Amino acid sequence: MRPVLVLAAGVSLLALTACASDVTPVAPASAAATAAAPKTAASPSAGERPLPDASGFPAWLDRFRQDALAAGISKATLDRSLTGIRFDDAMVRRDRSQPETVQAFVDYFDRAVNPTRVAKGQEMLRTHAALLDRIERQYGVPREVLVAFWGMETNYGSILGGNNTFQALATLAYEGRRGPFFTGELMAALRLVDLGWVQPDHLVGSWAGAVGHTQFMPSVYLKYAVDGDGDGRRDLRTSVADALTSAARFLQALGWDKSVPWGQQVVLPASFDYHRTDLANARPVRDWRAMGVRGLGGPLPVGEAPAAIIVPQGHTGPAFLVYAANFKATTGWNAAISYALAVGHLSDRLKGAPAFAGPRPAEAPLTRTQVIRLQTLIHDQGIASLEPDGLVGRGTREAVRLAQQAVGLIPDGYPTPELIRKLEAR
Ligand SMILES: [Ca+2]
Secondary structure (H helix, E strand, O other), rough: OOOOOOOOOOOOOOOOOOOOOOOOOOOOOOOOOOOOOOOHHHOOOOOOOOOOOHHHHHHHHHHHHHHHHHHOOHHHHHHHHHOOOOOOHHHHHHOOOOOOOOOOOHHHHHHHHOOOHHEEEEEHHHHHHHHHHHHHHHHHHHHHHHHHHHHHHHHHOOOOOEEEEEHHHHHHHHOOOOOOHHHHHHHHHHHHHHHOOHHHHHHOOOOOEOOOOOOOOOHHHHHOOOOOOOOOOOOOOOOHHHHHHHHHHHHHHHOOOOOOOOOOEOOOOOHHHHHHHHHOOOOOEHHHHHHEEOOOEEEOOOOOOEEEEEEOOOOOOOOEEEHHHHHHHHHHHEHHHHHHHHHHHHHHHHOOOOOOOOOOOOOOOOOOHHHHHHHHHHHOOOOOOOOOOOOOOHHHHHHHHHHHHHHHOOOOOOOOOHHHHHHHHH
């Protein structure tokens, strides 16, 4: 769950915070939690802007306290939650870090859905069978899907994060790059305490302010948290029942459709038109079947539900058919496409499905510097208007498709060194 909505390609550098895997967070992403981002290699911190002067933080915090009081937060809550917090530049460095290299989708996929995580998830399904039964009936979210989110976010509660949420949010609010967003999250965190849902010392989590077993940002917590164990509190850090029930409620609100699965890996026919990939081109699954798209184990169903074809690592990598409703729900939780595919695959593995078997293209994804070079070429050659930021989001993928078309490559939207070479030779 995180703020910035970047629709990342499989590979991409998305907007995620890290979590269950040992991964370098990139930036807060969308709504819900932190995600295991494709592992990044380099680049510790960036600093286009200098760090703000910490000496202004106490005065800023005083003004914020006044605003919070005016917004109806009690003085007692403010005292309990904000006393002793300081400007923490480590949070800012994490927020600004932009990796130079990213892990290829297939490597991320193997790592995110590894045998240990599958086995532990199956154990969680047994341990929490009665709870998951109840949640599944009430919210219509399959137990394996719910447990897959839990595994992806915090490795089933084993990596909850150790940052004081108030300090992290206040720091990022003061720093200002996305000040209003983090100020709103800080206010939401205070509201949680004010409502008596959670004790301040249980609001501990990621560097970007996500908390609990499913790494909810405070605003999502405030809107969707449920008291799953009936103790009168909604504590997503200490209560698995609260966390999983709340996650199901959130997914239901995001539109999870229990009548269809998340999707499946598919094989595309040789004649496939790659312009048809991506969620924007969703169509009834029967259409894909008619076009010759096949499942790994046999034909696709003859259904009417809208589905899309996703090729996270281009036409030489794996292809997936995803049902639009559930893919939207998952990317509403975390905008990264690679994350959504990993949640889906993990949920299948929890049911005993075989491990991902490729294809695994050998070529490494473009570095950030190469992406900037490609974006600049595309922009300068008038193919599409792009801000060269080194990030492969939806706009860049669409622009890459146009560029591929212009130089006679397969228009799969996946950036490669070959595309750079061909543009340079024009
Ligand atoms: Ca509770």
